[in-house]
Amino acid sequence: MSTREMYLDEQGNTKTRSNWHRLTAWGKWVKVLEELGKEGMDLAVEGKLVTRFYHTGTTKKFISEVEINDLVIL
DSSP, X not given: OEEEEEEEOTTSOEEEEEEEOXXXXXXXXXXXXXXXXXXXXXXXXXXXXXXXXXXXXXXXXXXXXEEEEEEEEO
16 A cells, blocks of 8 residues: 655645555455555555564564554545
């Protein structure tokens, strides 16, 4: 999922910045997203931020994702 942020640069020009977020879905939300979800659609998501880690060889990697508690397709 991506969110867009609008801001003004030093010259007063409007710029857009996109931020990408990982989402996780469980239970009924998986079925809803499988059946109705498509790339580019607008969603309102409520959830909690979850951070986990895993090891790749000697490196420890962290992942933050939003675990969906509620979802509205706009």
